[in-house]
Amino acid sequence: MPIPPEQADQFRADSRARWEGAAAGWGAARESFQRDASPVSYRMIDAIRAQPGHTVLELAAGPGDTGFLAAELIRPGGTLICTDTAEAMLDVARARAAELRLDNVEFVLMDAEWIDRGAASLDAILCRWGVMLLADPESALREARRTLRPGGRIAIATWAAPDRNPWSMGRLLVRLGVLPAAPDDVPGPFALADPDALAELLWGVGFDDVEVEAVDFSFTAPDTEAWWQQQLHCSPSLRGATSGLSPAAHYELRDAVDAELAQFTAGDGSISIPARALVAAAGA
Numbered sequence: 001m002p003i004p005p006e007q008a009d010q011f012r013a014d015s016r017a018r019w020e021g022a023a024a025g026w027g028a029a030r031e032s033f034q035r036d037a038s039p040v041s042y043r044m045i046d047a048i049r050a051q052p053g054h055t056v057l058e059l060a061a062g063p064g065d066t067g068f069l070a071a072e073l074i075r076p077g078g079t080l081i082c083t084d085t086a087e088a089m090l091d092v093a094r095a096r097a098a099e100l101r102l103d104n105v106e107f108v109l110m111d112a113e114w115i116d117r118g119a120a121s122l123d124a125i126l127c128r129w130g131v132m133l134l135a136d137p138e139s140a141l142r143e144a145r146r147t148l149r150p151g152g153r154i155a156i157a158t159w160a161a162p163d164r165n166p167w168s169m170g171r172l173l174v175r176l177g178v179l180p181a182a183p184d185d186v187p188g189p190f191a192l193a194d195p196d197a198l199a200e201l202l203w204g205v206g207f208d209d210v211e212v213e214a215v216d217f218s219f220t221a222p223d224t225e226a227w228w229q230q231q232l233h234c235s236p237s238l239r240g241a242t243s244g245l246s247p248a249a250h251y252e253l254r255d256a257v258d259a260e261l262a263q264f265t266a267g268d269g270s271i272s273i274p275a276r277a278l279v280a281a282a283g284a
């Protein structure tokens, strides 16, 4: 369900500010996050059928790792346009591209709902874990359809339902009263968790050949404290929800998190938590 139009601009501004604040955390977590989440990136890259010379645009790119896989494949002659609404996220992506010595990447500050490119100008679009966070996901996908050339490809990733993603602390926070319960379909990690609804959204804006596939992997961390700190630094909603807690309430929450994670904790204290993404691929 999109955010009502009269609230959408405020929603976008608040969201952008929160992601600017989370960018340093994403930069610090980038390596381990991508090591765990790379099966999703690889599935998306397969789906767009990248070729030398292609122009590929990544929306809501964050640290940029999925698009950077495409950047390797479209050389020579191809360009990756790495975009995000948060300038600080683009800085993280720029630093990573420099480490990888990629010289075919443009970095553009761009809201995913308004793709600032001409009609039929792109060969492929990628968006991992971005579309479901938007005020109006359908607008973004309509824009994607407009800017892809005939035969161009899109691959997007969302999260499957929360019970398949116990890494997310959202339900625990609601249970503890730290976060208010929200309807499933307001913008957030699980807003496009229904594979049929996700496929319908793509068909509805004019894509063909729509396929949605579940991709399972695990998030890992050396111990629960490392995992919790990573969550605190990377999740804008968790940061917001916990920032006003008293020390006592914070300790209580940490105990509850440890109890929740016990089932995923090995004898040496390391954790491995299941995750399930949905990868939707389609042709223009």
Ligand SMILES: C[S@@+](CC[C@H](N)C(=O)[O-])C[C@H]1O[C@@H](n2cnc3c(N)ncnc32)[C@H](O)[C@@H]1O
Binding pocket: 012, 015, 016, 019, 020, 059, 060, 061, 062, 063, 064, 065, 083, 084, 085, 086, 089, 110, 111, 112, 113, 127, 128, 129, 130, 133, 134, 135
């Ligand atoms: C969950 S992170 C995913 C980052 C990256 N795609 C990945 O998979 O590692 C969500 C990203 O979406 C970006 N974002 C949020 N709202 C956006 C919008 N309206 N337009 C473009 N990017 C947005 C955030 O700045 C953040 O980088």
